Amino acid sequence: MLTSLSDAKVSLDDQDLAQPCPKNAIARLRVLATTDLHMNMASFDYYTDRADPTVGLTRTASLIRQARAEADHANITTLLLDNGDTLQGTPLGEFAQPDDGQPHVMVQALDLLKYDAVGLGNHDFNFGLPALDTALAHLKCPAVNSNVHRLDNQKSWVPYTILKRNVTADGQDWPLSIGVFSVLPPQAMDWDAHLLRGKVEIDDILSAAQQAISTLKAQGCHLVIALAHTGLQETTATPNLENAAIPLAALKGLDAIIAGHTHLLLPSPAHAGLKHVDASTGMVHGKPTVMPGSAGSHLGLIDLALIADGQGGWEIDSATTELRPIFERTDTGQPFPLVPEDAELTQLITPFHTTTRKNMQRPVGASTHPFHSYFTYFAPDRGLTQVAVAQAAALRAYISGTSYADLPLLSASAPSKFGGRAGPEHYTNVPAGPILLRHVADLHVFPNELHGLIVTGAQLRDWLEMAAGLFHQIHPKTEGAPLINPDVPGHNFDVIFGIEYQIDPSHPARFDLKGDLVDPSYHRIRNLSYKGQPVNDSQEFVVAVNNYRANGGGHFKALTTARPVPVPSRLIQHIVRDYLMGRLPHDPIADLPFPWHFTPQNQTRTTVHTSPSAALFLDEVQYMAPIALEQDDEGFVRYSLML
Numbered sequence: 001m002l003t004s005l006s007d008a009k010v011s012l013d014d015q016d017l018a019q020p021c022p023k024n025a026i027a028r029l030r031v032l033a034t035t036d037l038h039m040n041m042a043s044f045d046y047y048t049d050r051a052d053p054t055v056g057l058t059r060t061a062s063l064i065r066q067a068r069a070e071a072d073h074a075n076i077t078t079l080l081l082d083n084g085d086t087l088q089g090t091p092l093g094e095f096a097q098p099d100d101g102q103p104h105v106m107v108q109a110l111d112l113l114k115y116d117a118v119g120l121g122n123h124d125f126n127f128g129l130p131a132l133d134t135a136l137a138h139l140k141c142p143a144v145n146s147n148v149h150r151l152d153n154q155k156s157w158v159p160y161t162i163l164k165r166n167v168t169a170d171g172q173d174w175p176l177s178i179g180v181f182s183v184l185p186p187q188a189m190d191w192d193a194h195l196l197r198g199k200v201e202i203d204d205i206l207s208a209a210q211q212a213i214s215t216l217k218a219q220g221c222h223l224v225i226a227l228a229h230t231g232l233q234e235t236t237a238t239p240n241l242e243n244a245a246i247p248l249a250a251l252k253g254l255d256a257i258i259a260g261h262t263h264l265l266l267p268s269p270a271h272a273g274l275k276h277v278d279a280s281t282g283m284v285h286g287k288p289t290v291m292p293g294s295a296g297s298h299l300g301l302i303d304l305a306l307i308a309d310g311q312g313g314w315e316i317d318s319a320t321t322e323l324r325p326i327f328e329r330t331d332t333g334q335p336f337p338l339v340p341e342d343a344e345l346t347q348l349i350t351p352f353h354t355t356t357r358k359n360m361q362r363p364v365g366a367s368t369h370p371f372h373s374y375f376t377y378f379a380p381d382r383g384l385t386q387v388a389v390a391q392a393a394a395l396r397a398y399i400s401g402t403s404y405a406d407l408p409l410l411s412a413s414a415p416s417k418f419g420g421r422a423g424p425e426h427y428t429n430v431p432a433g434p435i436l437l438r439h440v441a442d443l444h445v446f447p448n449e450l451h452g453l454i455v456t457g458a459q460l461r462d463w464l465e466m467a468a469g470l471f472h473q474i475h476p477k478t479e480g481a482p483l484i485n486p487d488v489p490g491h492n493f494d495v496i497f498g499i500e501y502q503i504d505p506s507h508p509a510r511f512d513l514k515g516d517l518v519d520p521s522y523h524r525i526r527n528l529s530y531k532g533q534p535v536n537d538s539q540e541f542v543v544a545v546n547n548y549r550a551n552g553g554g555h556f557k558a559l560t561t562a563r564p565v566p567v568p569s570r571l572i573q574h575i576v577r578d579y580l581m582g583r584l585p586h587d588p589i590a591d592l593p594f595p596w597h598f599t600p601q602n603q604t605r606t607t608v609h610t611s612p613s614a615a616l617f618l619d620e621v622q623y624m625a626p627i628a629l630e631q632d633d634e635g636f637v638r639y640s641l642m643l
C-alpha cells in the first residue's frame with residue numbers, strides 16, 4: 001500500500017530519476033584536455049612565416065572531433081578541458097588583443113570547440129588584469145582558478161565549477177556531478193609583480209587544492225578533476241611549490257589531474273624515474289594524469305570506467321590515459337602532420353592570422369649580419385647583444401639626470417628560443433638584410449617589460465654563477481660528456497653585457513637548480529672585469545633586465561636583495577623595435593666585445609645538440625673544431641666541440 005501511495009505522488013519520470021543506478025553497473029566518461037596552448041591557433045610559425053606542423057589548435061581540434069566521435073559512437077560522455085597559458089605566446093596573441101568589443105579570437109575558438117571549463121595559467125596574466133577580464137567576459141564555459149584571489153570586486157573567473165552531465169549505464173542515463181578546480185604556481189605573483197602587486201593574492205597550490213576538493217565533495221560531486229597548471233618535479237609536499245603535481249595527486253578526494261606548465265608530456269619517458277609516477281601509464285599516486293605538451297602538440301585523454309555503488313554514488317573502477325600527437329617525425333627529423341587542420345576553426349582565425357602575418361612583415365631596420373641562437377650556449381649570440389644594447393639605450397635615457405646616471409650601466413639578456421622541449425625548429429634565425437617586425441619578436445619572444453636593478457659586484461658575480469649552472473661539470477682531458485644540463489631552462493642563461501668574464505665548466509656549479517649555495521669554494525666565473533679592471537664586491541652597477549629576472553624568476557637569489565630602479569612600464573620587444581628604427585640613441589655597449597667565453601680547457605671535447613639548420617653557420621665556431629655526430633630522435637644534431 002505504501003508503494004502505491006508514493007507512486008501517486010510522483011510521476012513515472014521523476015521516480016526513474018530518483019532511483020539510483022543499480023550497484024556495479026558501469027558508466028564511462030572520457031576527459032579530453034589541452035594545456036599551454038600559448039596562442040598557437042594556426043599550424044604556423046610567425047617568426048619564420050612558414051607552416052609548422054608541430055603546433056596549432058587547428059590540428060588539435062581535429063583530434064578533439066575524432067575523440068568525441070569515438071565516444072559518441074560508444075555512448076560515452078565526454079568533457080573537454082583546457083589547463084591555461086592560453087592567451088599569451090605567439091605574435092597572434094599581440095595582434096588579437098580586442099579593442100573593438102569583439103571577443104578575443106582564442107575565446108571564440110574555445111567557444112567554437114565547446115570547451116566545458118578552462119583553467120588559468122601564469123602567462124594568462126601577462127597582459128594585466130583588465131585584458132584578462134575583457135577576454136574572459138566572452139567565454140561561454142566557466143573560467144576557473146582556485147588560488148588567485150582578487151582584491152577588487154571583479155569576478156571574471158570562479159574558484160571552482162560543478163559540471164552536471166549524464167552518463168550511460170545499464171541502458172539508461174544517470175546524472176553525474178564533476179567538480180573542477182584549477183591552480184597555478186604562486187611564483188606568478190613575483191614574475192608579474194608589476195601587474196599583480198596589490199591587486200591579487202596567490203595561495204599555495206596544495207592548500208588551495210585541499211580546500212577546493214573539500215568544498216566540491218561537500219557539494220556532492222561524484223568526481224573531482226584538477227586543472228593543475230603545474231609540473232611534476234618535487235615528490236614531497238612543501239609550501240609554495242612551483243611544480244606540485246606529484247604531491248597534489250596524493251590528496252584524498254581528487255580523482256584525475258590535467259598537469260601542465262613545464263610543457264612536457266605525460267604519459268611519456270620524459271617523466272620516467274620520478275617517485276610516485278608511472279610514466280608509461282600516466283598514474284601519479286595511482287591517479288590518472290595527463291600533461292599534453294604545449295602549443296596544441298598533443299591532445300590528452302583520460303578514459304574512466306565508473307562503477308555504481310547502488311546508492312547514487314560512483315567510483316572509478318579503472319582508468320587509462322593517452323596522449324595523441326598532431327605530428328610525427330621522419331627518420332631525418334622532419335615533422336609531418338598526422339591530422340588536417342580543422343576547417344571551421346581555420347576559417348574563424350583566418351582574418352587574425354592574415355593581419356598578424358601582414359603586421360609581422362613591416363620593416364623596422366636592417367642588419368649586415370644574421371642573428372641566430374643555434375650556438376647561444378657556447379659562442380657569441382648577436383641576437384642577445386641586440387636585445388641587451390636596446391635595453392641599455394632605453395635604461396640610459398630613463399636614468400639620465402638621476403642619481404643612478406653615474407653608475408656603470410650593464411644589460412642582461414638570455415636566449416628566448418633555444419630548441420629544448422619546443423624542438424629543433426625552435427631557435428632564433430634572422431637573416432642579414434631588412435629586419436622585419438617578426439624578426440624582433442624572434443629575437444625576444446616573451447612579453448617581458450624592462451626593469452632596472454642596482455647590484456653590487458658580489459651580487460653580479462653570484463648572478464653570473466647562477467646562470468653558469470646551465471653547464472654540466474666537464475672534466476679536463478675528457479671527450480663526449482654533454483655540456484648542457486637540460487634541467488636548466490635556457491631562458492635562465494643570462495649573459496651580462498658591459499663587463500667581461502670567463503666561464504670555467506671544469507669546476508662544479510656554485511648553486512643548485514633552486515639557487516641554493518652548493519659550496520662556497522665553488523666558482524665558475526673567472527676574470528670578471530669592468531673596463532679592464534677587476535670587479536670588486538662592493539662596487540655598484542645599474543643593470544637593464546627583464547621583469548621576470550628582476551622579480552627573482554629562475555631562483556636567482558642574489559637578486560632578491562637588489563634595489564629596483566624606477567622605470568616606466570615598456571615591453572622589451574617595443575624597445576628593441578624602437579632601437580632598430582633609430583628612435584633610441586646608439587648605445588656604447590654595442591661597441592664592446594661579446595662579454596664571455598670559456599676558460600680554455602686542456603684537450604677537452606664536449607657534446608652539444610642544436611638544430612640541423614646550424615650547419616649553415618659552422619664557420620662561426622671553427623675555433624671549437626666542431627665535428628658533426630648523429631641526429632637524435634627529436635631531430636636535433638649533436639656536435640662534438642673542443643673547449
Ligand SMILES: [Zn+2]
Pocket residue numbers: 036038085121123261262263294
Ligand atoms: Zn606555459
